[in-house]
Amino acid sequence: MKSQFCTKPITFLLFIIMTVSLSHFTYPQNHIKEVKEGLELCYHFKWSQAEELFIKMINENPQKPVGYHHLSGIYLWYYLGNRSKEDFNNFIKYSDHAIETAKNTLNDSPENASVKYILGSNYMYRAIAFTREENYLDAVWASKKSETYLLEAIEIDPKLTDAYLGLGLYNFAVGQIPSAFQWALSLAGIKGDKEVGIQYIKNTAVNGNTSKVEAQYYLSQILSEVLFENEASLYYLKNLVRKYPENLLFNYSYAVLQVKERNLRDAQKTLLKIVNSDNEKFHQIISFSKFLMGDIFFRRNEFDSAKVYYHAFLNSSPTNDYTGIANYRLALSYELTDDRKNAEKYFKNSGRGNMDLEDDQYAKRKGEIYARRSLSENEINLVESINLIEAGKYSLAYDSLKILLGxxxxxxxxxxxxxxxxxxxxxxxxxxxxxxxxxxxxxxxxxxxxxxxxxxxxxxxxxxxxxxxxxxxxxxxxxxxxxxxxxxxxxxxxxxxxxxxxx
Incomplete structure (x- = not known):
């Protein structure tokens, strides 16, 4: 068993960055036209063309870090989207080249803010990748190096607004860590301020150059996932989906927000496009979309349809993230359709999720209870009434709950x-x-x-x-x-x- 003390605060530090950092930090000065073109290709999910462009930049300027940096970013996208070891290794290869050529450039030009910016950005990439690999020590030190280089870049060039994005995510994530663990991280020189982080990210979202799109996406996620400001988040995501309709990540995040807003019809429409995608590089997003489709039918009390999508998610997910809560809701779907045998099976499986996620922690606790006994009639009615709320049917829920209360x-x-x-x-x-x-x-x-x-x-x-x-x-x-x-x-x-x- 891994030490919870060692892993949990570090996981929490990088969780927000890991879950939203699926995009690119950028190079603010040289090669600006090519970089912008390459990033636009990435946002439109035209990956082969983006790869070709950054490889071309490497071939034309093999001693400069910018091409290696952005090519490593593409492989980070791939790795986070499918957990392929080959993509992880390619990411490390091009990241190593980016860092090596950047440090060589600094030997000749130590006050080069753009190169320090690339180093800071690429170390943030590494923190994300190492976290996903559960290599927490390397992840923490990569984060610290990222902060150091980004601060140095801004000190040299205060107008380098794109650099505030990485610093903002760092500060925000550290600020989210429970106070009980702050002392341990402070010993390693890791400090951050949540409010400062939000302001930095907003700065880039408004004033950024090539990082503006990423900042808007990250801000939308923090607004919805942490600050619960769904209306503000929806503003950014609507614009991103409208501009980049092919982007599976933006579409998935938009669908998640619609489910939170209990707008199941629009969420389903968006998710159907994703689950029908055959993009092998991003089957994690496709898999999560199947889970969300299961939730939509579950909240409609359409349990047979919910079963189909929960099974599809559990059979396709490359990680154990949210598999606990999926098993739990799948078990409830069987229980509420009078199939106790399968309900018991999946209640027992509810403890197989990621215990760093609160949904999976809850599923484990409740699954252990219902693996030993069936739900009572009142519990079944409660589940169905809660689903009415989650489907936005407040009057029906109110009436059914009032009856149940008696x-x-x-x-x-x-x-x-x-x-x-x-x-x-x-x-x-x-x-x-x-x-x-x-x-x-x-x-x-x-x-x-x-x-x-x-x-x-x-x-x-x-x-x-x-x-x-x-x-x-x-x-x-x-x-x-x-x-x-x-x-x-x-x-x-x-x-x-x-x-x-x-x-």
Missing amino acids: SVRTEWIKAEVLFYLAEAAFRLNKLEESFNFALEAKEINSQDEKWIAPFAAYYAARVYHVKKDMRNFNEMIELIDDYNEYDYQNKLKNMVYSLTHSK
Whole structure:
């Protein structure tokens, strides 16, 4: 077993960068025309043409790092998209060439900001690749080298706005690390500020030169995945998908956001284009799209269709990321279609996911419970009612949950029914009811489902926020800190951050 102390804070540091850094940092001065042309080809998913262009740049200027750097970036895309060892090795080969030629150039021109920028960018590439390989020590030191070179580049040329993207991602990721681990990283000289990171990324998204597109994508992901500002994220993703309709990553991220916004119809339309793609270099995105299609049908309570896509995801994913939650929802799909034998099988498989992901942690815990027993009738009704909320059918959910509330006797089920009633009522603009349901759920404080009370406190605080009652809002937010060791703790931390920083 790997040491959780060693790996978890480092994984958290690089998780945001790893999940969104599927694009290129750029070379701001020399070869600007060719670089922009090559990047546009990448954004349009015309990879062979992009490779040819960067190889041409290498052949014409073998002593310069720019061609090697961007070619290594293409292989990083490939590696993150399919986990191929051959693509990883090609990435390392061209990354080594980029770093070697860049350092040779610095020997003759030590104040060359552009070359320092390439070094900083390429070391960030390496941090991403090493993290994916679970080589955490090399990943941390590559991140630190990246920060050092990017800071030196900006010190030489403060107008080098593209460099702020890498620094922004670094600062943001470090700022996301739980305070309990900050001291350990500070010993290694790794420090960062979340607010500073966001401002740096926004700077490049607005003022960037060749990194503007990447910055807009990264910002969209942080807005939706961490800050829960979905409307702002949608603005960027709509523009990116409109400009680059062939880009599977941009389309997938747009579909994810639509699912979060409970706009399942538009999400399905986008995902169908991805799951029908035959792009072998990016089958990880295609596989995740199958998982998301399963979620769409699951939320519609169309469980037979959900099974098809969950199986397709589990049979195609090259990693164990989200396989726990996929197995769990697949098991629920069998349970709710009266197939206990298969339900038990997949509940038992729910612990096979990535235990650094909160979805997979939750799936493991719940799967162990339902592998030993069937769901009760009330639990089945609760699942179907929750799905109505996730499908945006708030009135139907509200009515079904009210009926369910009258028949529930089990403490934790009652707490969860009240919790989801608070959400349905809030979406129907029944603020007083939402507040009262949330308080009732919080006061039950079920030890079987410890997550309900802190999330219910958040729902109560949300009503205070809408009413501009900031004194009670702040008191309720402070109460959330009293809870610990519950499901989705990091998610709630980000939700609280977003709410406390919203107008």
